[in-house]
Amino acid sequence: MELYRRFILVLISIFLITNVDAQKELTLEEAVLGQYQQFYPDHIFGFNWIENQNKYAYLKQYQTLVVGMVEGEEKEVLHISEVNEALGVRFNYFAGIKWKDEHTFVLNLRNEVLTYNIDTKKGTKIELPENAERITFDHQYNNVAYTLDNNLFYSSVTKYEHIAVTKNDDSNIVSGQEIARSEMGITQGIFWSPTGEHLAFYQKDESNVSDYPLLNILETPGTLNSIKYPMTGQPSEKAKLGIYNLKNAKTNFISTEHGEENYLTNVSWTPDEQFIILAEVARSQKHIWVQKYNAEGDLVKTLFEEKKDTWVEPEKPAHFPSKKSNDFVWVSERDGFDNLYYYSIEGELKSQLTSNAFMLKDIVAAHHGEVFFTATGENPLNTLLYKVNTKGKQVLLTKELGTHSVDVNCTGEYIFDQFSAHDIPNKAVIRKSNGKLVKLMLEAENKLADYNLAKAEVKTIKSRDGVDLYTRTIKPRDFDSTKKYPVLIYVYGGPHAQLITNSWYDGASLWMHWLANQGYIVFTLDNRGSGNRGVEFEHIIHRNLGVIEHQDQLDGVEYLSSLGYADTSRIAVHGWSYGGFMTGTMMMKSPEVFKVGVAGGLVTDWKYYEAMYGERYMDTPEENKEGYEKTSLINQAENLKGDLLLIHGTSDPVVVMQHNLSLVKKFVDLGIQIDFFPYPMHEHNVRGKDRVHLMRKVLDYVIKNNQ
Structure with a gap:
């Protein structure tokens, strides 16, 4: 019996070793470029309800049009090549498809606008001016408006007329x-x-x-835009x-x-x-x-x-619950959370339709006396669908927790619901307006199942003053709790953003899993000031951006220290935009805690930022001189001790280069060495194939300096 037991153990060991060996290793290039391509779970793309019908349409591989009945079969009805042949165009896919009626749809790719009848196999084509922008159709798809430079024009969709x-x-x-x-x-x-x-x-x-x-460097000599x-x-x-x-x-x-x-x-x-x-x-x-x-x-x-x-x-x-009335629903956070208030067209408050102690995200439809809206529900990591009528009766329509994207048909009778969660790559269904499932359209598989990746762990911790903060921790696949691992904190931390969600990947990027498998703990915390938590949680940052956020991030470090396996003498931090501002804040306000920082597209002084955003949170520099001085990274530069890499797109129209260059100048004035890397002609972020270069630059810097 003992010999048999040992034999079984050997077989199990061989199986486990073989299974581990069979697991693929994710490359950084795959992680960066493959997240929304190679590894993106199967989805229903281009879903549209067909007006006044219980019919819908979607795209198969972007090139084949599929039409189905809610409680019936689906049929492939058209390939994009048939449209091209009929209208003499070269569309690679059904670009921007919208249904004009049951038989006719509209397509728009760049400056070309097509109408096509699937029964007659005929249609029309107009070409707008080559540099037309902001192409916007009327609700009947009879006319299309567009901008040229600083002026507005419109045309019929079937016969081109350039009307100013x-x-x-x-x-x-x-x-x-x-x-x-x-x-x-x-x-x-x-x-x-x-x-x-x-x-x-x-x-x-x-x-x-x-x-x-x-600066535009693509011309000789360079020109200014x-x-x-x-x-x-x-x-x-x-x-x-x-x-x-x-x-x-x-x-x-x-x-x-x-x-x-x-x-x-x-x-x-x-x-x-x-x-x-x-x-x-x-x-x-x-x-x-x-x-x-x-x-x-x-x-x-x-x-x-x-x-x-x-x-x-x-x-x-x-939003108007009835097409027969001008009485409307208004969203306000006057009681601490976004809720729905029902007003007469004369401004009389008829009733407060919802009194939820959680955040409303969007109104997705309003008709026939009902308002459909997405909201977090009790757990702020979710996006769920609710409806409420004008009497204030509220119903949760999506019982499955996760992140739901929905489309309600024009009668309010049926809902297309596509969602993911921590353990659900993607699922697409049609349900009735009471939430009852009618049809399962898609249940995606995990395209990363063969890769050597560990699942993220999502938890809550308490801030020093007792506020729940959500965290996400990604560990190496071969994690050993007896070892000590260096840490990368990925941060954003600004208004409206939420990095941790109940969705596939938990809101993380695949490069974080790649770095974890290089022997890192990758940690993220949504601090106060970030989105979907209500007024008390979000407005605490007013006039002092970066202050309470920094404190919450330090509480995250305290949590990491308590785990025993995080080497808190080797903590790196990386973020972009507001996350770049937070990276700089953390590196300079707590130089003894954070060893390495990579800050991209960062705000360095709020006096250089746009009025619309900056004044909302900081008031004006004249009104809040102390707040601007206290939060300026330029005024904290002398505190830097660790290694810092600053990155900026040279054509950034959002956080302009003056931010970064002003901070670099301050470091030069102080005699402090830092690293700086520009991405020529990129705007506020680095996209496309160059993003691999960016993430290699970021992560190589972290690994090299966080020894």
């Missing part, structure tokens, strides 16, 4: 583009009315905004909203009522097309007025106001 909405020769007057540098939920500058008879658009006057030079960049405390843009009537070709303008440098955000048309509702936000961002204008641009009424000592940040427009 604006004709400004002054390049400082910009129409149809996003304003306020895309802060406050602003993602577009063109707003078609429900019937397409009116076209609203942002217009900004940048005459008083300073020019900022970006100037952008408009309003820094904190300096003159900013002046915003208007134009309303163009397609029938009479006349435009009326809405201007700010309470300050010429105030912001106009969250534009929405009422269902009857008689009014526009928007929010005017004070430049201080502590006061908003929700306004009702008529279609001629006249102020009808201030519906309500909100104020806060920190900031008020409206990010979502009014």
